Amino acid sequence: MASLADRTPRLRATPLLVLVVATAALYLAREVLIPLALAILFGFLLAPAARRFEGLRLGRVASTLIVVTLFVGLLGTIGWVAGKQVVSLVGKLPEYRVNISNKLRALHSQPTGNLGKAAQALKEMEKEAAAKADETAQKPAPQKPAPQKPAVDLPTTPFELIGMLGASALALLATAVGVIVITALILLQRDDLRERLMRLVGQGQIHLTTQAMEDAAQRVTRYLLMQLVVNIFYGLPLGVALYFIGIPNALLWGLLATILRFIPYLGASIAAALPITLALAISDGWELVAWTAGIIAILEFTVAYVIEPWLYSGSTGLSPIAIVLSALFWTWLWGPIGLLLATPLTVCVAVAGRHIPQLGFLNIILGVEPVLPVEVRFYQRLVALEYDEALDVVDEYARERGLPALYEQVLLPALVLAKRDRQRDALDENRQRFVFDSLQRIVEELDGNGREKNNQGQTTISAKEPALSRAAPPLCIVPAHDDADYIAGLMLARLLAPEHFETLLLPRDILASEMIERVAEAGCGAVVISAVPPSAAANASYLAKRLRSRFTQQKIVVALWNASGNLERINGRLRAAGADEVVTRLPEAVERARLVAPPARASMER
Numbered sequence: 001m002a003s004l005a006d007r008t009p010r011l012r013a014t015p016l017l018v019l020v021v022a023t024a025a026l027y028l029a030r031e032v033l034i035p036l037a038l039a040i041l042f043g044f045l046l047a048p049a050a051r052r053f054e055g056l057r058l059g060r061v062a063s064t065l066i067v068v069t070l071f072v073g074l075l076g077t078i079g080w081v082a083g084k085q086v087v088s089l090v091g092k093l094p095e096y097r098v099n100i101s102n103k104l105r106a107l108h109s110q111p112t113g114n115l116g117k118a119a120q121a122l123k124e125m126e127k128e129a130a131a132k133a134d135e136t137a138q139k140p141a142p143q144k145p146a147p148q149k150p151a152v153d154l155p156t157t158p159f160e161l162i163g164m165l166g167a168s169a170l171a172l173l174a175t176a177v178g179v180i181v182i183t184a185l186i187l188l189q190r191d192d193l194r195e196r197l198m199r200l201v202g203q204g205q206i207h208l209t210t211q212a213m214e215d216a217a218q219r220v221t222r223y224l225l226m227q228l229v230v231n232i233f234y235g236l237p238l239g240v241a242l243y244f245i246g247i248p249n250a251l252l253w254g255l256l257a258t259i260l261r262f263i264p265y266l267g268a269s270i271a272a273a274l275p276i277t278l279a280l281a282i283s284d285g286w287e288l289v290a291w292t293a294g295i296i297a298i299l300e301f302t303v304a305y306v307i308e309p310w311l312y313s314g315s316t317g318l319s320p321i322a323i324v325l326s327a328l329f330w331t332w333l334w335g336p337i338g339l340l341l342a343t344p345l346t347v348c349v350a351v352a353g354r355h356i357p358q359l360g361f362l363n364i365i366l367g368v369e370p371v372l373p374v375e376v377r378f379y380q381r382l383v384a385l386e387y388d389e390a391l392d393v394v395d396e397y398a399r400e401r402g403l404p405a406l407y408e409q410v411l412l413p414a415l416v417l418a419k420r421d422r423q424r425d426a427l428d429e430n431r432q433r434f435v436f437d438s439l440q441r442i443v444e445e446l447d448g449n450g451r452e453k454n455n456q457g458q459t460t461i462s463a464k465e466p467a468l469s470r471a472a473p474p475l476c477i478v479p480a481h482d483d484a485d486y487i488a489g490l491m492l493a494r495l496l497a498p499e500h501f502e503t504l505l506l507p508r509d510i511l512a513s514e515m516i517e518r519v520a521e522a523g524c525g526a527v528v529i530s531a532v533p534p535s536a537a538a539n540a541s542y543l544a545k546r547l548r549s550r551f552t553q554q555k556i557v558v559a560l561w562n563a564s565g566n567l568e569r570i571n572g573r574l575r576a577a578g579a580d581e582v583v584t585r586l587p588e589a590v591e592r593a594r595l596v597a598p599p600a601r602a603s604m605e606r
Helices: 004-028 030-055 060-107 113-136 158-164 169-188 190-201 203-245 250-260 266-282 287-311 320-334 336-355 357-366 374-383 387-401 403-423 429-445 483-495 512-522 536-550 567-577 586-596 600-605
Strands: 475-479 503-505 526-531 555-560 581-583
Touching: 004 030, 004 320, 030 060, 030 169, 030 203, 030 320, 030 336, 060 169, 060 250, 169 190, 190 203, 203 250, 203 266, 203 287, 203 336, 250 266, 266 287, 320 336, 320 357, 336 357, 374 387, 374 403, 374 429, 387 403, 387 429, 403 429, 403 483, 403 586, 429 483, 475 483, 475 512, 483 503, 483 526, 483 555, 483 586, 512 536, 526 536, 526 586, 536 555, 536 567, 555 567, 555 586, 567 581, 581 586
Parallel strands: 475 503, 475 526, 526 555, 555 581
Antiparallel strands: none
């Protein structure tokens, strides 16, 4: 029977094998899958409109026919108008050759200054020498005039233009009809298709499949609609502005910009380059080029920093690098159509990884959500010796959740991780010191709003201050063994209100006997033993036993921060050692401390 170690490489190879097989299938079946992917994409886009018509009691068939007819009519109109504009532009291209030649000569104009004059003189001398050599050379025999190339007929209709580009109008028409028919069938039978997919996945996974399909549909539909709105906000003003500054075929450039911006990254660059190139070709000077470039720059800035942040309140769930990599992958796989479909297809892949555990690695690779818990991310920054980055993590968390949640959910778990790594010798001496020093500094200097401050807000007092000078016996917080226990105790001291409780946090670098003497000198009314796992119960039990043998009346509370395991057995062991209470979380410790420690106001009244 194979052991777990023998099976592990095979388990790890399974996702890679799935990716290879899926990629090969996508490539080999691209002639069928590309129209199907386009139809599914249009189905996502048109489904909300179809539901609205169905809500008017028109029926599913009538609603589907209306939506598909309107959609095909809109695409056909846009395509025909764009084709006519392109045909008109192609007919004018010969007129622009003179301006292009003049621009190129201007870019290679004669240099000025003494060096420029010297260079020009050398060129003239070379021309004179070449002319004399031609005169002395034997004249070549007369040659027959080269046959003139027949004039190329320029296209007059969009269909002729398609033929000139080498594309088959009949093949394009067949593909378009196939996409439209599949889209209509998807809209008509979307409930049946969903049920069949659920049956294929398994009836025991109905909830999971439903969530995945709804998530994918919402994300893709939101992406397409928001991208359409953004592109219209870009293409419409661009076409109007280009018309008023005198760029020919301004409607074409507005339509192309609206369509091309669906292509990630590359589309916006192409949409900007085309009108700038045309301005360069038709103008005698550079003023029109500058106007065109300026308009595009203003529109790009407005869309990128005003419209997109306003509209993209919900993300597609993909990281920026995932969008770039997906564009490269799908372009390599399916060509230009793959580039157009890259983002919607990758959204569906990421959703599958989010909801299907076996494909969870896809969400890790493609998703935008943090893949590590916040406490692990914070601890990783400390291990990497990146204090500022670690501080950014706790700043953000403290601003959103507050200081108690930061201590409980981030800093205490990070302390546990650091102490475990130290006991396993996973950290070298320098990193150990940096991690624990940084944790202590953050606890001492971070205020409740997530900002660093000076050390003036500490709630601890010196152990050497005489007890008689205080209004009430202080609450003593005693670290069980090391600096991790001390830092956890410092968090508790920060959370206790200094106007009601006087807290005394004893140092960590003294022997147990000296610590007991300091507790006696301070006249502590109650003692909290701070202990961070691992080995927390053993260290706290030893100290509780020593304290109970000396102090029979004081309350002793043991705080086993984030402890796990058999807590009932640990609780019994600590109570047998002399503890009155055992807590595991900061809120519990604060509550118990307020119950066992006498408040300062009550002491003054006595």
